Amino acid sequence: MTLNLTQYLESIRSDARLDHSDETVIMSELEAHIEDSLQELIGSGLTKEEATKTCLAQMGSTKSIARQIYEAYSQGSWKQVLLASMPHFLFGLLFVLNWWQYPTWVSIVLVLILATTAYGWFHGKPAWVFPWLGYTLLPVLVVGLMLLYLPRGWSFLVLPVYFPLALWWLIRIVIMTTRRDWLFSSLMLLPLPIIIGWLLAISASGRFSEESLQRLYYFAPWIGLSFMGLALTIAVFIRLRQRWLRVSLLAASSLFTLSLVVYHSTGALINLVFPGLLIIMWGGLLVPLLLERRLKNK
Amino acid sequence: MEPKRDLLKGSSGYLLLSLLEQQAMYGYQIVKELEVRSQGYFRFKEGTLYPALHRLEKSGLINGTWEVLPNGRQRRYYHITARGQAKLAEEKTQWLDFFTAVKLILQPESKGI
Numbered sequence: 462m463t464l465n466l467t468q469y470l471e472s473i474r475s476d477a478r479l480d481h482s483d484e485t486v487i488m489s490e491l492e493a494h495i496e497d498s499l500q501e502l503i504g505s506g507l508t509k510e511e512a513t514k515t516c517l518a519q520m521g522s523t524k525s526i527a528r529q530i531y532e533a534y535s536q537g538s539w540k541q542v543l544l545a546s547m548p549h550f551l552f553g554l555l556f557v558l559n560w561w562q563y564p565t566w567v568s569i570v571l572v573l574i575l576a577t578t579a580y581g582w583f584h585g586k587p588a589w590v591f592p593w594l595g596y597t598l599l600p601v602l603v604v605g606l607m608l609l610y611l612p613r614g615w616s617f618l619v620l621p622v623y624f625p626l627a628l629w630w631l632i633r634i635v636i637m638t639t640r641r642d643w644l645f646s647s648l649m650l651l652p653l654p655i656i657i658g659w660l661l662a663i664s665a666s667g668r669f670s671e672e673s674l675q676r677l678y679y680f681a682p683w684i685g686l687s688f689m690g691l692a693l694t695i696a697v698f699i700r701l702r703q704r705w706l707r708v709s710l711l712a713a714s715s716l717f718t719l720s721l722v723v724y725h726s727t728g729a730l731i732n733l734v735f736p737g738l739l740i741i742m743w744g745g746l747l748v749p750l751l752l753e754r755r756l757k758n759k
Numbered sequence: 760m761e762p763k764r765d766l767l768k769g770s771s772g773y774l775l776l777s778l779l780e781q782q783a784m785y786g787y788q789i790v791k792e793l794e795v796r797s798q799g800y801f802r803f804k805e806g807t808l809y810p811a812l813h814r815l816e817k818s819g820l821i822n823g824t825w826e827v828l829p830n831g832r833q834r835r836y837y838h839i840t841a842r843g844q845a846k847l848a849e850e851k852t853q854w855l856d857f858f859t860a861v862k863l864i865l866q867p868e869s870k871g872i
Contacts, residue, residue: 490786490809490835497787521804529810
């Protein structure tokens with residue numbers, strides 16, 4: 462197969478963003494089709510170069526084929542909808558039912574999150590695993606906050622080591638996910654700005670006191686509601702076929718959830734905090750897109 | 760008239776099911792068969808055939824199986840399923856009713872197809 466044809470197929474493969482098993486089937490089929498077409502064109506008297514050019518023109522643009530393949534495969538089943546929205550639903554339930562104050566329930570949810578993520582990660586990384594993966598980053602954040610409570614002096618020693626390591630691990634996970642599809646990275650990172658937003662609303666310094674606990678009790682139903690909103694977003698995301706609709710959905714959902722966080726923590730939406738946080742949040746959703754372009758150009 | 764270019768949209772599923780009802784075929788064969796049987800009307804970008812086929816397969820209307828040729832090359836043959844045949848019968852009735860109605864309007868003197 463010539464370089465042109467190899468590049469043509471690679472371009473489709475890269476833009477179609479399929480699971481490995483589906484990718485093998487459809488790429489082998491396209492390759493077989495191109496071979497049949499070339500054989501016929503060369504048999505009709507064309508040179509190899511002319512045949513390649515004609516064959517690629519008959520096949521159509523890589524972008525169009527890749528988009529149609531993506532749309533044929535992107536819609537998840539109802540089982541996948543359930544699996545993908547489950548972590549947000551469970552997290553929301555912890556707050557709606559005030560179970561966050563019981564270590565047993567929190568531990569059960571955390572173990573479930575870690576076990577489900579590990580299972581999905583080592584079984585082909587299906588789309589439903591990425592919302593779960595986002596929550597495995599949470600213990601890293603919690604440990605970071607707990608380090609603030611170390612005896613005086615120790616925090617200054619441990620934090621400069623811990624945070625670069627945690628950041629390195631986060632970037633590594635984001636890169637691995639982005640290699641599959643940048644939208645999955647955005648899906649994974651979606652709850653992080655919400656969690657950080659609520660943490661700041663409860664305690665701007667990151668240190669917890671009796672007063673911040675009172676605020677947590679007060680905010681709990683709204684925190685739960687924001688995660689239920691995310692669960693609904695993910696359910697719709699999994700059923701959508703078109704990529705542009707999926708991106709729009711994530712942008713709209715983050716706008717809604719951020720409005721909820723800012724309104725309930727500051728009492729108003731018209732302030733400087735809201736547009737600032739919105740830009741950071743939308744920027745965060747689009748960072749994986751820029752990262753993917755960079756990875757592809759390498 | 761501009762021929763149909765995009766096999767993913769519109770009535771492509773019906774056309775593909777109709778072809779596969781008669782015999783199992785592979786992608787390149789389907790392209791050629793559609794072109795010949797429509798007398799060149801259905802000439803489209805060939806790469807768009809595969810998303811259409813895979814969409815039908817995901818809906819359970821057709822089933823693809825790899826077959827190895829004597830020369831060692833592999834081809835994926837598509838077979839219509841029982842569900843596909845039921846869907847085809849349903850769509851065929853709808854299309855024939857539609858054609859009859861259109862013909863009655865365009866050629867009022869005719870009494871049907």
